[in-house]
Amino acid sequence: MEMIPYTVEAREDTGMNNAKLGIWLFLASEVMLFGGLFSAYVFLRLGAPAWPEGGSILSVPIATFNTLILIGSSVTMVFSWTALKENDFGKYRLYLGVTILLALLFLAVKSFEYSEKFSHHLYPSSSTFMAIYFTLTGLHALHILGGIIVNGYFWGPGSKMWTSDPERFTNRIEIAGLYWHFVDLVWIFLFPVLYLL
Amino acid sequence: MTESNNHHELVFWRKYIFSQDHKMIGLQYGITALSFMLFGFSLMLVMRWQLAYPETPVPLIGWLLGDDGILLPEVYNSLGAMHGTIMVFLGIVPLAVGAAGNYIVPLQIGAPDMAFPKLNMASYWAYFIGGVIMIVSFFVPGGAANSGWTSYPPLSVIATTGQTLWLFGMIALITSSLLGAINFIVTIVQLRAPGLTWMRLPFFVWTQLITAFLLLLAFPPLEAAGVLQLMDRLAATSFFMPSGLVVSGQILEASGGGSPILWQHLFWFLAHPEVYVLILPAMGIVAEVIANNTRKPLWGLKPMIYSTIFLGFMSFTVWAHHMYMTGMGTTISAFFQTTTMIISIPSVVILSALFISLWGGSIRFNTPMLFALGFLPMFGIGGLTGLPLGLAAADIHLHDTYYVIGHFHYVVAPGTIFALFAGIYYWFPKVTGRRMNETLGKIHFWGSIIAINGIFFPMFIQGLAGVSRRMWDGGAGYAHAQDVLWGNEVMSIAAGMLMLFQIPFVINIIRSIKHGEKVDDNPWQATTLEWTTPSPPPHGNFAALPTVYRGPYEYSVPGRDKDFWPQSDPEEGA
């Protein structure tokens, strides 16, 4: 007997199950987290006597490449979810696996970028711009890492639920996807703000 | 069926330590938070000794402070910062939300548990870890954080290691609050019993809902600020460090270009909503207790609910009234003064509605009701003394004086803490099946309310005379403060008395668990759902999920033989 209601099925008057509302609340708080950081960025920039153009310090082509990777991983994430809705577990695993690989690739490129900066003696302490750059992308990278762990769990041990409770498992992948797309969305704003403006 | 069998077999550590039952987690929160409050209060007693009897050895625990037992200025600063931090983040919020909310909300909405039991457990343990980090920070070189609970840079950035631990501790506490907030909102939105429409929701649940939204959306910017300050401290960035800062006669090595004011914005973006986190659940408890003991419906329940919602929203728009003295421009200052005046309206509406609810009731003066009644004027004083602080012209004089300390302590100490006491006395029978002793309760109440006014009222007098807060010598070095220095000893003696008057409370709790008067499931003849289940409620709370037929405070409905009408009573008509 399941004790807590609406873990899988939607409640009639709200039209949602618990996890759906939960993840959106979490994302709302994430909006405020990154919102706070963006506000800090604007505040510091408005007060600064001069501000470097991102592209003159950072590599735009590399970041463009990374942007495309992340967008691509969002698509594969969505496909892994629709695969489950089509009852195709093999396809699900394939797409989720690709999502994870793309995420790892993103991190690899990012750490290459970091080491590139370090080798030019550019550290967080070098300037306010570099401080913002490292902190914001670092925090974003932590979110990517979190996503990799969650998705890795659902690719591996967590996928056992597919046999016992497929509907709930599909919901979980949807939730994981919502988080993943959000991380993508944050990058979509980080990219122009840090690299292009 | 298998479920319930399993629960009888739960081993000790699953039942009491890593429990996922909201009631056990609520109790864990309650015990931990009360211990922290006692600790935070003890820190203040040590400080009050120094303020009343400057540079004399502190009795009893003096040996902890060094050879001569005198509280040194550096340590005073640490104790002050940690008193504030512990009281706010480790005491009141966990008690009001983590304990009272966790235990009562699912019961009041007729739910078997919180929506995410594992998350609930994680939330407690994140809180616990945050607390441990804060405690550990007392033992690192330089002692615990000493830049005030507000941790203003640049001071906090160049402060000793304790500040780093403070930041890590805060991040754990913020994580805990975020997990809790998500859980509360989902629980209240999704798990309400059939028939429990929004306007039938008890006021306490409403206050918890709005509180959860405040925690959810106001804490992340502070988390961001915490990360930035950590970067400043650990990676030598200058988010909050201006260029050319001179420390002890030397220009500080830092890349510069940052802004200390940025920290204040991010900090107060949280910390103003935080004061409503401290007060809303308290108002919720007081409303429950007052309705129950006047045997009348609350006067103006709907306006109270709308006021709470409005208050919650407005609390995001007033934060910079803490920053009038930062050199902010007049336009922005005018904006924040206006919003601050506006936000006082809903508080007044709620307080007035509670006062008017007393009118014409046949009041039962039991201990919970006494504390609830004590809350009303105390919160009134706290609120009204806040208005001058919201106006920049008056704030120039009052800012950072003991007047501010007096103001917000009236709100949180005889305000929120009294409400929490009311809640403890009121719900104790639900948790244990026994009632707390009334005589001890009354001693606790009368002793506390007299002592607490003895502490905080003189603060207004000192503050108006211009005595600054956070002064190790309590103003002795100020010429203009000489006439009000008598207050220091009065306040300190009153603080000692307040501690003594908590003894009957502690005895009462411990004694009543085993020896309190046994009572039935609904000893206060109350209407809300938590009183329809056994005391203590079993795992899963209700034998069968209840259905709700009416509003939360149907007391003394004309034409009925009983003077209360439970929400889940299906009977039709009057």
Add this chain to the structure above:
Amino acid sequence: MNTASGASGHARTYLLVFGTLAMLTIVTVAAGYVSFPAGLGIAIALVIATVKGSLVAAYFMHLLHEQKAIYWLLLFTLLLLLIMFGLFIGSALDQGGIPSVS
């Protein structure tokens, strides 16, 4: 919903969205190389980012078919975000920049 045709119809939508996102990415980067007046450049970049973000939210996070409660939650959050942004910018400007000690 779970029929194959419905799903492949969705697949086409998702790929289309991906194409648009990729294209917009190239466009912003290209726009970065054109020297617009400062304000205009920033506006273009932010507008494009907003469009991209909305596409992700609308299709990948299927906000187009979501419950009212979620809309309210997000609207409220965005409102707070705007308040925070506006007041931060407002106070930065009203204060006349960052005070510096030197």
